[in-house]
Amino acid sequence: MAVIIIERAKIADFFGTFVESGYVVIEGERIARVGAGAAPEIPGASRIEGQGLLLTPALINAHAHLYSTLVRGMPLRGFSPKSFGQILEQLWWKLDRALDLDAVYLSAFVGGLAHLKRGVSVVFDHHASPAAISGSLFQIKRALSEVGLRADLCYEVTDRGGQRERDLGIAENVAFAKEGVVLGRFSAHFGLHASFTLSDETLEKCRTQAEPLGLGFHSHLAEGKEDPLDALQKYGMRTAERLDLFGILRENSILAHGVQLSQAELELLAERKPTVAHNPRSNMNNAVGTAQVEKMVVRGIPVALGTDGFGCDVLGELLAARLLAHHALGDPTAFNDAVAKRILAQNYTLAEKAFSVPFGKVCPGYAADLVLWDYVPPTPLDAGNILSHLLFANISEGLRPLYVLVAGQIRLAEGKVQGVDEAAIAARAKQKALEIWSKL
Ligand SMILES: [Zn+2]
Numbered sequence: 001m002a003v004i005i006i007e008r009a010k011i012a013d014f015f016g017t018f019v020e021s022g023y024v025v026i027e028g029e030r031i032a033r034v035g036a037g038a039a040p041e042i043p044g045a046s047r048i049e050g051q052g053l054l055l056t057p058a059l060i061n062a063h064a065h066l067y068s069t070l071v072r073g074m075p076l077r078g079f080s081p082k083s084f085g086q087i088l089e090q091l092w093w094k095l096d097r098a099l100d101l102d103a104v105y106l107s108a109f110v111g112g113l114a115h116l117k118r119g120v121s122v123v124f125d126h127h128a129s130p131a132a133i134s135g136s137l138f139q140i141k142r143a144l145s146e147v148g149l150r151a152d153l154c155y156e157v158t159d160r161g162g163q164r165e166r167d168l169g170i171a172e173n174v175a176f177a178k179e180g181v182v183l184g185r186f187s188a189h190f191g192l193h194a195s196f197t198l199s200d201e202t203l204e205k206c207r208t209q210a211e212p213l214g215l216g217f218h219s220h221l222a223e224g225k226e227d228p229l230d231a232l233q234k235y236g237m238r239t240a241e242r243l244d245l246f247g248i249l250r251e252n253s254i255l256a257h258g259v260q261l262s263q264a265e266l267e268l269l270a271e272r273k274p275t276v277a278h279n280p281r282s283n284m285n286n287a288v289g290t291a292q293v294e295k296m297v298v299r300g301i302p303v304a305l306g307t308d309g310f311g312c313d314v315l316g317e318l319l320a321a322r323l324l325a326h327h328a329l330g331d332p333t334a335f336n337d338a339v340a341k342r343i344l345a346q347n348y349t350l351a352e353k354a355f356s357v358p359f360g361k362v363c364p365g366y367a368a369d370l371v372l373w374d375y376v377p378p379t380p381l382d383a384g385n386i387l388s389h390l391l392f393a394n395i396s397e398g399l400r401p402l403y404v405l406v407a408g409q410i411r412l413a414e415g416k417v418q419g420v421d422e423a424a425i426a427a428r429a430k431q432k433a434l435e436i437w438s439k440l
Helices: 066-071 084-097 101-117 136-147 163-180 200-213 226-235 239-245 263-272 280-285 293-299 314-329 337-355 386-396 422-439
Strands: 003-012 018-027 030-036 046-049 054-057 059-064 120-125 150-153 186-188 190-192 217-221 254-257 275-278 303-305 370-373 401-406 409-413
Touching: 003 370, 046 409, 054 386, 059 101, 059 254, 059 275, 059 303, 059 314, 059 337, 066 084, 066 101, 066 422, 101 120, 101 136, 101 401, 101 409, 101 422, 120 337, 120 401, 136 150, 136 163, 150 337, 163 186, 163 190, 163 200, 190 200, 217 239, 226 239, 239 263, 263 293, 275 337, 280 314, 293 303, 293 314, 293 337, 303 314, 303 337, 314 337, 314 386, 337 386
Parallel strands: 003 046, 003 054, 059 120, 120 150, 150 186, 190 217, 217 254, 254 275, 275 303
Antiparallel strands: 003 018, 018 030, 054 370, 370 401, 401 409
16 A cells, blocks of 8 residues: 655644644555654655645535636627526537537546646536537546546536437436446536426436436526526426425535525425535626525535636635625625535535545545645644635635645645646647637
């Protein structure tokens, strides 16, 4: 079993661990020992010099769309949306239809590299490529394997492309859950787009396929007003109530956004306990409203944090969640450290459920998913203020990892991704982006 020793690092996590200068011994995929002072001598172990670096657990992105990576800088001809539905029609549903399997692979590769370089080791991705459905999740897996990330993948089933595409989407979820999962590396959810693009017949089919495999769902929920309006007009009930009829509000489901929810829906979510993935920057950008995160947390609804494809800066997203809550509620204490830590803890719980190893603490037995940040604190740092240090270092100096370990593997060293020719991948991605943009 490979042994790595990180020595002379400042060590902290969000849940109480703090060592001013100490070591971490990693055996295989887990942390074996943590201590203060000099590291033990272990013959054959690799050593990482941690002096001047801050060691923390790696971050988790609970809701991502890696396929959106190649949209950066794209000219938006005729883009003048007046609603969230029009943003989907005028941008995302055009883009996803232009993707072929090579574009799926390259966008996941570039997006995966970006996540790694922001200290993220696990991505819960939600994928759509309606002109290239079959095999798409396996292309994402191939790309992320080369980057060295862990990921939980799903394909978003929808009726918007007709019955054939719907059935291919269902089949892709099933195929990946059966053949793509690798213990500790790749896990699966059953992907759904959102209630307003899914018929009762389709939801029933999805339930029938997902249940025997024990899969939770990964779906959008009440992101914009389109979702509750559609559910009320067609089915006479609210979105979460409708999804509940098909067993979708399961404890192992991830429901992204949850912006347009009634009090009764919050009660229902509190009872069923699916995870709601909050994506504040995307919500602000799409002008869909403000999720009632603090109410959710108070009611015991598990809330996690995602980026929804709006970059991969999880620490920045957490700060945005705080700013949005304070702004929306007119209360500068609404989103305090306790709320932030509950949300971070839920991200780690999702990873633990997906990969069957505890995440989020620098303690023996925990996943060796670790980041060494290039950060020398200019003010005192301890167990109580680590969150404040990371959030404000991130926005003031642009916090960057020097090393990232994923499942005990060194994937980033001295700021360089290991075993990957980044320039060559960027060149291929740029060529592919040009090709896609010319189709739109
Ligand atoms: Zn999303």
